[in-house]
Amino acid sequence: MTKLESVLQALNNGEVIAYPTEAVYGLGCDPDNEAAVMALLAIKQRPVDKGLILIAANYSQLLPYVDDNAIPSEKRYQIFSSWPGHVSWVLPASETAPKWITGNFNSVAVRVSGHPVVQQMCIAYGKPVVSTSANLSGQPAITDRIELEQRMAGKLSAIMPGDLGGATQPSQIRNALTGDIVRS
Structure with a gap:
C-alpha cells in the first residue's frame, strides 16, 4: 500500500492524518465525519x-460547504x-455545512491550495479535508x-509524505464579505 493509499484509508475510516501545507504541517480528517473532527x-x-478551515484541490470541492449564491459578485474576483494559493477565505456557509466545521459561525473558512x-x-x-x-x-x-x-506519536493514523511549500507563515485568513484580515 502506498502512503497515499494509507492516508485515503485513514480518512475513509474516520481517522486523523497529518500532511505538509504551504508553511506548516497540518492535521486533517473527513469534514463530514463528526467523530473524526x-x-x-x-x-x-x-x-x-x-470552527475549522477546509482545504481543497479546487473550488468545486468546497461547494457543499459554501453558500455560493451569498458571495457578492464584486468580491468573487x-x-x-x-x-x-496561500489565502483562506471566510465565506457564507451552506445550510448543510456541519456545525462541527463552522463552529459558532454562519460562515466557513476555506482554501484552495496550490501545494502539490x-x-x-x-x-x-x-473532497476537501479539515486543515488545522x-x-x-x-x-x-x-x-x-x-x-x-x-x-x-500515537495520535495520527497516517502522515502524507512531502515537503512544506516554502511559505514562512500559515495562510492568511480573510473575511470575504468585509475584506478584513482575520489572521495575517
Missing part, C-alpha cells in the same frame, strides 16, 4: 466553537484570483517532520 479537536485541545501534496490528496479523496496546524492549540505550529512524528 472531534478526535482531531481532542488532539489539538481546541474547542469546536472556533478577489477570492478566486487568490486561488490556488494537498492537491494530490484532495483530488484522490474527492499540527500542534496543541496556542503552541507554535510544527514545521519539521521529525518534530511532527515525535509530538504526534
